[in-house]
Amino acid sequence: MRIDVITLFPEMFSVVSELGVTGRAHQKGIWSLKTWNPRDFTEDVHHTVDDRPYGGGPGMVMLAEPLVKTLRAIKAEHQTLGIHHPVCLMSPIGEVFTQLKAQQLSQSTGFILLCGRYEGIDQRFIDRYVDVQISLGDFVLSGGEIAALAILDSMVRLLPGVLNTHDSALQDSFHPSQAGLLDSPHYTRPEVFEGESVPEVLLSGHHKNIARWRREQSLKLSLQYRPDLIEKAKQGNLLSADDLKMLSFLNKSSEMPPST
Incomplete structure (x- = not known):
């Protein structure tokens, strides 16, 4: 299984790729993780990934163009590997994540997780490129990374060979x-x-x-x-x-x- 994560803070994902049962599973090759930083796909000196919202209001909005370039790079790599994975966005309007959803994800070949920041993401990008939206519940986080980590942990531990005793997951x-x-x-x-x-x-x-x-x-x-x-x-x-x-x-x- 391969997971790609689009995030402005890739270092946060060492928690699941290096520590605990998910880290050991990652080292064994049971699953793989690759992080992609939209700042790497910008061309200005400041590596700008956000701008003020049209219509005014507080906060900033993530720009669509760096995200599109990031996603195209991921899909190009996927094409060489012969895989096609859906784009999942951490979003308050998404379907609430459950154990059943974790099981369904664990039975897939992988997916792309998009972690938003600031006030949100340009809606035009969401409309054109996001396949699934997922919510952890009715509360707000600073960004999608913590939600993505929770999803990865809950899903990876269900993969065959991750837990020492498979029955442990059955009794959760x-x-x-x-x-x-x-x-x-x-x-x-x-x-x-x-x-x-x-x-x-x-x-x-x-x-x-x-x-x-x-x-x-x-x-x-x-x-x-x-x-x-x-x-x-x-x-x-x-x-x-x-x-x-x-x-x-x-x-x-x-x-x-x-x-x-």
Whole structure:
């Protein structure tokens, strides 16, 4: 898989290409990353990539021409490699990024991520060259780089061979194999920490009981903190008969702490 990123701050992407599981995967060649700085495709002495917006107002707008030249250079290189990847823009009007979208991206051959800055990008470039717009949620960042890093991390860890144990990804929160619910709590050594013991069932070695406990905890946490995930799973018929029975019990249980 190959990822190309258009950014004014290419050094930020060393986080995913050099560190952690994504960095190790990059070193192994499981995925490749190339960053492209639009300033390298300018001709003036100041390497200008932005200008004042028509109509007035605060801030600056990224110029279309340096972005077009950058994109053409990427596509020329892609043509020699025999690949064609979509252009994805980090944008507040885009589809909200989810675990399902991360899975879909992990099954592709790659894509081009465009990180905007300032007040935005000349709309004419977006209309002509952007294929997909993606949002992380209803908040504003200084630029698209942090959002792009989050997308890369969530997607790369799903590639075969990236995680030491493939089942780790299958048990993640929001994963379809878990009906999109929250993951259960996790414990490790020591067995007793500050007077609190690990739940006894996890020490039993009884795999069926452990699996049932983890599922119950997943349902309990989702019901308490993200009831919207429960409703979504119900609407998608993703819950088993046992899940529904457990939810009914949890709803009636006086042990259920109030949502905060």
